[in-house]
Amino acid sequence: MPRLLQLQHIRKTFPGVVALDDVSFDIATGEIHTLLGENGAGKSTLMNVLTGFYAPDSGSIYQGEQKIRFASPRDSLALGIGMVHQHFMLVPAHSILENILVALQNVPLLFPRRQLRDRIYQTIEEFGLDLNLDTPVWKLSIGAQQWIELIKLLMRDCRLLILDEPTAVLTPQETEKLFTVLSKLKQQGKSIIFISHKMREVMKISDRVTILKKGRSIATLERGAFDQNKLATLMIGNDSIPEWQKSLPFSDELILEIENLSVRNERGLADLDNFNLQLKKGEILGIAGIAGNGQKALAEALTGLIKVDSGRVMAAGTDITRSCARSSYIAGIAHIPEDRKAVGIAPDLSLDENLILKNFRDPRFRHGIFQSRSAIRRNAEEKIDQFAIKAGPKGSPVRLLSGGNIQKVIIARELSEHPTVLVALYPTRGLDIGSAEYVHKVIAEGAGNGMGTILISEDLDELYKISDRIAVIFRGQLIGYADPATASREQIGLMMSGEVPQ
Amino acid sequence: MNLSFRIEKREQGSALFRTLATTGSIFIALFVAGFLLLSAGVDPAAAYLEILRESLGSSYGLSETLVKATPLIITGLAVSLAFRMQIWNIGAEGQIYMGACGATWVALFSGLDSPLMLPAMFAAAFIAGGLWASVAGLLRARWQVNEVIVTLLMNYIAILLTDYLVYGPWKNPDGFNFPLTAQFADAARFSEYFNTRLHSGFFLALFCALALYLLMERTIWGYQIKAIGSNPGAARYAGMRTGLAIFLVLTLSGAIAGIAGFSEVAGLQHRLQHGISPGYGYTAIIIAWLARRSALGVVIVSLLMGILLVGGDSLQLSWQLPVAFAYAFQGLILFFLLASDFFINFRLRRVKEVTDA
Numbered sequence: 001m002p003r004l005l006q007l008q009h010i011r012k013t014f015p016g017v018v019a020l021d022d023v024s025f026d027i028a029t030g031e032i033h034t035l036l037g038e039n040g041a042g043k044s045t046l047m048n049v050l051t052g053f054y055a056p057d058s059g060s061i062y063q064g065e066q067k068i069r070f071a072s073p074r075d076s077l078a079l080g081i082g083m084v085h086q087h088f089m090l091v092p093a094h095s096i097l098e099n100i101l102v103a104l105q106n107v108p109l110l111f112p113r114r115q116l117r118d119r120i121y122q123t124i125e126e127f128g129l130d131l132n133l134d135t136p137v138w139k140l141s142i143g144a145q146q147w148i149e150l151i152k153l154l155m156r157d158c159r160l161l162i163l164d165e166p167t168a169v170l171t172p173q174e175t176e177k178l179f180t181v182l183s184k185l186k187q188q189g190k191s192i193i194f195i196s197h198k199m200r201e202v203m204k205i206s207d208r209v210t211i212l213k214k215g216r217s218i219a220t221l222e223r224g225a226f227d228q229n230k231l232a233t234l235m236i237g238n239d240s241i242p243e244w245q246k247s248l249p250f251s252d253e254l255i256l257e258i259e260n261l262s263v264r265n266e267r268g269l270a271d272l273d274n275f276n277l278q279l280k281k282g283e284i285l286g287i288a289g290i291a292g293n294g295q296k297a298l299a300e301a302l303t304g305l306i307k308v309d310s311g312r313v314m315a316a317g318t319d320i321t322r323s324c325a326r327s328s329y330i331a332g333i334a335h336i337p338e339d340r341k342a343v344g345i346a347p348d349l350s351l352d353e354n355l356i357l358k359n360f361r362d363p364r365f366r367h368g369i370f371q372s373r374s375a376i377r378r379n380a381e382e383k384i385d386q387f388a389i390k391a392g393p394k395g396s397p398v399r400l401l402s403g404g405n406i407q408k409v410i411i412a413r414e415l416s417e418h419p420t421v422l423v424a425l426y427p428t429r430g431l432d433i434g435s436a437e438y439v440h441k442v443i444a445e446g447a448g449n450g451m452g453t454i455l456i457s458e459d460l461d462e463l464y465k466i467s468d469r470i471a472v473i474f475r476g477q478l479i480g481y482a483d484p485a486t487a488s489r490e491q492i493g494l495m496m497s498g499e500v501p502q
Numbered sequence: 503m504n505l506s507f508r509i510e511k512r513e514q515g516s517a518l519f520r521t522l523a524t525t526g527s528i529f530i531a532l533f534v535a536g537f538l539l540l541s542a543g544v545d546p547a548a549a550y551l552e553i554l555r556e557s558l559g560s561s562y563g564l565s566e567t568l569v570k571a572t573p574l575i576i577t578g579l580a581v582s583l584a585f586r587m588q589i590w591n592i593g594a595e596g597q598i599y600m601g602a603c604g605a606t607w608v609a610l611f612s613g614l615d616s617p618l619m620l621p622a623m624f625a626a627a628f629i630a631g632g633l634w635a636s637v638a639g640l641l642r643a644r645w646q647v648n649e650v651i652v653t654l655l656m657n658y659i660a661i662l663l664t665d666y667l668v669y670g671p672w673k674n675p676d677g678f679n680f681p682l683t684a685q686f687a688d689a690a691r692f693s694e695y696f697n698t699r700l701h702s703g704f705f706l707a708l709f710c711a712l713a714l715y716l717l718m719e720r721t722i723w724g725y726q727i728k729a730i731g732s733n734p735g736a737a738r739y740a741g742m743r744t745g746l747a748i749f750l751v752l753t754l755s756g757a758i759a760g761i762a763g764f765s766e767v768a769g770l771q772h773r774l775q776h777g778i779s780p781g782y783g784y785t786a787i788i789i790a791w792l793a794r795r796s797a798l799g800v801v802i803v804s805l806l807m808g809i810l811l812v813g814g815d816s817l818q819l820s821w822q823l824p825v826a827f828a829y830a831f832q833g834l835i836l837f838f839l840l841a842s843d844f845f846i847n848f849r850l851r852r853v854k855e856v857t858d859a
């Protein structure tokens with residue numbers, strides 16, 4: 001296969017961090033090439049080098065025989081390289097059309113609006129999507145925003161598309177659709193670099209896989225030469241995968257009761273509609289449902305991020321719907337895909353400071369009004385060790401960490417609270433295998449100590465593996481409960497489409 | 503192959519680079535201002551030496567520099583405190599005036615006796631400045647009214663209110679109708695040092711810097727301010743009361759600016775009069791920005807500003823340069839400092855077009 005681009009011995013350091021040590025790999029025309037690696041291995045950084053966002057310290061990029069140097073993202077775009085970032089770069093207040101137009105080069109000053117609209121709609125239809133170009137971007141789901149990023153690239157006729165963890169924000173259904181689109185693009189002779197932590201996806205779509213470990217490319221394998229185990233072994237190396245066991249059956253004591261909870265969104269529609277739920281002590285309660293049926297609102301209402309319109313949240317008999325005590329009773333962890341700034345972290349503060357965001361008042365971390373720096377540092381060292389967080393130099397802002405590592409910071413913080421109730425919204429999205437397993441382990445251990453967990457996930461495998469009970473949500477209402485030991489996938493699938501079990 | 507320039511975001515400048523860029527920009531400003539001086543028939547080198555000698559070379563000059571820096575340090579701190587939380591207090595000017603009014607009211611009408619006088623004036627200035635800013639704080643915290651507009655507009659009210667007082671009810675009956683209040687009694691004046699105008703206000707300013715440093719870097723309150731400034735959503739989620747914090751921080755910011763007004767009347771003017779602040783509150787915004795909101799930075803930048811102000815004045819006297827020249831000179835330096843700030847975060851790169859092969 002002809003080579004489109006070749007990267008040789010790329011090295012990129014940031015102050016105090018070697019993000020890429022020595023990476024070589026190449027991209028052929030018309031292939032889907034997957035990059036696999038643990039959180040912080042350097043995947044996003046490598047892609048930023050390839051798109052001219054960062055200049056490498058050393059190493060070279062070849063196009064055919066010719067050595068090329070990118071001075072800025074514009075140059076790589078001129079070569080037909082386009083990227084959908086792990087964190088999107090759309091203007092929320094602008095419409096879809098405007099966001100796409102911004103990305104197009106050489107749009108004449110008085111551009112033929114009609115013609116462009118038609119062309120965009122053509123692309124949208126070609127891939128079987130359903131989008132209205134005049135909708136402002138902030139109203140869209142994260143999945144839809146991802147499509148817009150992709151359409152932007154397609155409109156520019158990119159030869160190489162880079163997708164940095166696109167499926168971390170997609171529902172299983174959307175993922176299917178994305179894969180169909182990608183296959184189509186491949187047939188048109190386009191090359192695609194795909195990044196994902198989900199083995200099943202990697203197996204399904206990759207022509208070749210390159211594995212990054214600690215900033216080095218350690219292997220490139222052709223389709224047929226790899227299987228799930230081999231990839232995992234290569235990627236993990238001698239790092240150990242945490243082991244855990246599901247705890248014993250839980251007690252019948254109720255620690256959280258949600259009664260007729262209703263939440264309206266900014267469009268005035270009901271995200272939660274008289275929702276009821278009961279959580280027992282030490283229980284891991286999985287919430288299954290197709291994305292967009294109120295899961296996010298449920299997590300946000302419970303953690304106090306959005307206002308409750310009506311209904312009650314009861315904690316062991318006391319009403320905490322509007323009480324300040326809630327924040328210490330309920331902890332929340334969430335995957336924050338599009339916008340890390342949303343709830344998870346204070347991006348400009350250091351790792352140490354972010355880890356105590358919720359319990360900075362704890363006497364452990366202060367003497368009177370003064371913060372105890374040594375205690376805060378010790379706490380951070382402990383958490384970095386436990387959760388294998390790849391931290392940058394001491395004191396550097398947490399926003400510089402890799403996507404997965406930011407996620408780990410949030411998880412470490414929320415679990416260190418020893419909450420009575422944990423609300424986990426897609427907690428393992430974007431985490432590498434080892435880290436995902438560690439999160440499961442911590443949740444299971446917490447359950448053993450009486451913590452109740454509401455685990456919201458779209459991954460039925462995950463729900464089956466770890467939940468004691470599964471509740472199904474549909475259009476903001478509870479459809480019913482199922483026992484993962486006995487209920488079949490079909491049964492749960494039916495409930496997810498709104499069918500009430502007999 | 504054509505050449506073109508391109509603006510790129512820098513990843514992260516090192517501390518050394520930042521210092522160099524800032525120092526370099528001052529030299530470039532001096533260079534450019536040199537042409538201005540030449541056109542006025544003045545030898546730039548001699549003029550610059552003169553500025554340094556006047557502002558630093560004698561105990562008189564040095565003391566004047568510190569005197570000028572005093573209100574700048576205090577207001578710079580006030581503004582930077584609010585900036586830390588992404589609250590834009592443009593109203594330090596008005597808060598200085600209100601602080602001065604508060605202090606004056608105590609000085610003239612309280613009838614207090616010596617040892618209590620200065621603390622009482624301090625408290626009055628602190629409260630007056632704080633109350634003034636708290637209006638904007640309340641509007642912002644409660645009804646999301648933009649604090650920039652409110653604080654800015656309240657400046658005009660504060661200045662006119664001061665004018666009303668000095669032209670009207672507080673006018674010195676024996677003052678031949680000048681818009682001045684009566685002179686303060688000795689108890690209401692700061693001590694002065696070394697036979698110069700250097701007064702305790704300067705040490706008060708340094709104390710404020712230290713206190714603010716401790717507040718921001720060491721206490722749980724400073725921690726909350728930084729967290730809210732970085733991401734209000736996350737802070738609220740973590741159980742911080744962001745509305746209350748906005749209100750308190752704006753109020754405290756105004757209260758600190760009020761101290762500057764107290765220091766000016768107690769240390770320098772010894773009375774309240776029209777125009778006690780020639781725009782310190784606005785300069786403070788630039789200072790806070792250049793200092794990157796750090797307390798130590800505010801002190802350093804304010805001292806530099808002090809040198810500029812004193813040195814600029816001396817040029818007028820020695821070479822009969824017009825006042826406008828001093829302003830142009832300060833403007834140039836600020837312009838290049840701000841430009842260097844841009845180059846610290848971005849780089850301009852000359853690139854050969856990468857040809858699409």
Ligand SMILES: Nc1ncnc2c1ncn2[C@@H]1O[C@H](COP(=O)(O)OP(=O)(O)OP(=O)(O)O)[C@@H](O)[C@H]1O
Nearest residue numbers: 014019039040041042043044045400401402403404
């Ligand atoms: N701008 C930056 N400044 C400092 N350090 C950085 C910067 N960008 C990345 N890093 C560091 O480089 C390392 C690699 O980060 P990168 O984002 O490439 O990881 P990744 O493989 O994409 O991980 P993930 O799967 O979590 O997204 C991390 O340790 C990260 O902290």
Ligand SMILES: [Mg+2]
Nearest residue numbers: 044086402403
């Ligand atoms: Mg990444």
